[in-house]
Amino acid sequence: MIRKLKFLVYVVLGALTLSCSDWLKVSSEDRIMENDLFRTTRGFMTALNGIYIDLLNSSLYGKTLTWGMSDILAQYYTCREKDHASKSLADFDNVARNNAVSGCWSRSYALLNNINTVLEHCESDRGVLDDTYYHVIKGEALALRALLHFELFRIFGPSYSKDKEKECIPYALNSETKVNPLLPAKEIARLIMEDLKSAEESLAGYDPVIETGAEWGDDPEGGVNDIRYRSMRLNYYAVQALMARVALYCGEKDVAWEYADKMIRGIREEHEWFPFATREEIVTTNREDRIFQSEILFGLYNLKRKESVYEVGFGSGLKQGSVLRIDKDIMRDMYEGDDNDYRLSYWFAEMVDPDNNSYLHVIKYKEVDDVDPVTKISKGYSYIMPILRVSEVYLIAAECCPDPKEGRNYLNAVRTARNVKNIQDDADLTTCVEQEYKREFVGEGQLFWLYKRKGKSEIASGEKLAEVISMEERFYLFDLPQTEQDYRKENGVDN
Structure with a gap:
């Protein structure tokens, strides 16, 4: 039997014992189960691993936030024809859009409650953890809290450049089960960045990724792999990348540049961590690295990616x-x-469907033989869902660098890595960066949020070349789920 990553075995075993939806469901009168969990380092890791597992729920990165809702709205796919299952969503139908994100709201806040419980036990049970585990677990949990709030913020928040004062979502800072008020967009942005700064501080000096890189491989001495495979966790560099993403979304280009530059220097000056995927890795027949694994700063390892993503x-x-x-x-x-x-050569292929029609299919997430012939361990090509990658940080640097010539160099670094010629010196950098986003993030859910960030009034249609869609402001906005609205009214919180 092919060995998968050992740390995932621990995750799955932990999930079988205490599923993510159940491990913190305890009454206020009986906290025995929760307290038991946090009596050991292994218990802390089980709790944290359970959170990472649940991020793969179809309401989150298993579909909605990656290849599903986000990319359908970005018009990547030809699904506006009559009778297509995603036609209403692709047409920006209000009901379809709001239905598509309702599960994201409920699942995220359930996870945020669990994240906050981990953070609270990091302090109340500090003696259980040594310094490394304490700082790494705390840093990851803070980053997870920021990440989920940011996803909710992009969905349910306003067009930030137009209305920073608009109340949009609550920010869950503890595990208390109460109705929190909706906060203004600018306050949500501040709290997200505050959590990320605290995460960066906690991970600095303790996250092994800084000195050893992502370490894609089991402990050679047969120990636990809790803090190996760092590209599958919200590590120190992934946190900096997320800070750059958040800052750019909020229009703080100077801050976005600061963190993009800091992260790139951190992985390139003394080391070569998270290198761009090589030609050899990408083009090896039947073993193509279509997700460019080496450059993923943070991804989720989905053992059922074939069944839950590609085949559906x-x-x-x-x-x-x-x-x-x-x-x-x-x-x-x-x-x-x-x-x-x-990307053009290895992400798409002509295939014949059950009705004998030949179409171009996206094969980015198609299964390949990705087992290392020496270690017998999966390289992750068939299982990883990318969430943050190095190329995005280079594109942020290209857009935000104070020196346009240097910014062009960052963009060209991505193009060179993809085997594409450099842009010309007189090319419009802003347009070129936007086009590179479109090419780079197929199936990863980033393009639509670029459109919302920029308030694009027209976007390219996915149905016909040169056809455009006129974007109304409401297309970028989502209502709070009706169940949440009703719940807030029942509890006397109207906003």
């Missing part, structure tokens, strides 16, 4: 009315018709 979203076994596919003419235009571009 992109596979050749899907009929025309349910498959998410990209129009061939649009795809070639998107990648400038450059067959040398690794």
